[in-house]
Amino acid sequence: MGLLSNRVDRGSLKPGDHIYSWRAAYTYAHHGVYIGDNKVIHFTRRGQEVGTGTVLDLLLVSSGPNRGHVPCPTCISPADGHGVVISCLDCFLAGGVLYRFEYAVNPALFLAKARGGTCTLAASDPDDDVVHRAKYLLENGFGCYNVFKNNCEDFAIYCKTGLLVVDQSTMGQSGQAVSIIGGPLAAVLSTPLRLVTTNVYGMAVTAVGVYCASRYAADIGMRRDVVKMPVEDLTARLATGLLQVISPSLPVPPLQPSPVS
Template sequence: MGNVPAGPSKPINVVLSRSEILPGDHIYTSRGAYDHHGIYIGENRVIHFQNSVEGTSFASSTHPFGPCSVCGYHSGMSGVVLTCLDCFLHAGNICRYEYGVKPGLSTFLPASPERKWCTAVSCDPPEIVIRRARDLLKDGFGTYNLLWNNCEHFAIFCKTGQYMPLQGGQVNWTLDMLQPFISFPAAVFVLGGNRN
């Protein structure tokens, strides 16, 4: 795994144009209170993972009169889904989740906004990423859970072949919100820190 080497530090959380995204990219878009993640597979299509509530509310607001005429996306679709880029974005911007980012002081501090959109973990080549996403479209990715099995975990798994529940931005955001209420030793324990 991890055949794509870590490169020099990259700009994080940059809005991209459609021409800048490549097949196999882990992309995300803001949907207000949260970011939605998926794998761009080319030809204006994205494979992503969503819960039934998200699928119902999102589809009914983007296509109130029936399924999308481009991809067939409709209200009530949940689990791993294949949609057009427009249905995935829901009028939002495209950003790319970066892999192989060299850790820096600001990148992984709890208060750093960049911590949500990058990882030091390297990723696999695009053809493997797309194959994983297509396999999960067929086989599923389990039951959606906001903290432990969500769209970001799905995209990270597609990119790396590893399930990393504590790697995601939603988990980091939740831990950041809880930080004032838990002591430092408890936070180290929860995050699996080394006591040496």
């Protein structure tokens, strides 16, 4: 991989890699976990997405194949399901280019890669743990797909790190979601400068600074509203609805057994 590009060739892949491919003319990327044997486990919409209610719903089509791509017979999924699927690498890429997400990057490299959804400051767990989480979620699901709170990148990052944002009222781990919001946010926050200066370059520099600061602070490796959650606990809490009421500042309490009637 180069300094600013995460593009890789297939021969360099190993089980546990977090990979992605751009969709919709580089508007958004679809992410997954490579588990070996030319197979990828990834989180898709599958009719369960909670939309944004804006024009973004027409643009953010990362979990759908590129136009013109016909899935191979072995990768055609049933109409129902929980959204976590396994596909061959070709069907995952859907005609796109293969990229590998980077972990434990230094701050300078993180900021140099200005586009979110390509790297993180957080460290990855061992590959065996990553593959175990992905396979477990393939059987048990990852909740309801949401563009900003629980998307394909959130899924892959959880598989790699075991870190989860437990407050469902906030944004998830996804760096590309932060980028989508961070750009307009930077523009809004830099607007007051118009009152004191007409220097377009100064306002542009300020907007870039605000954008970079927001990306850095929201990265999963810097956030304090996350917990390390075993995958077995995650799926149990999703099933019981307990995930939404846990305070990230407190230890995760054990699940209580159901009363015997």
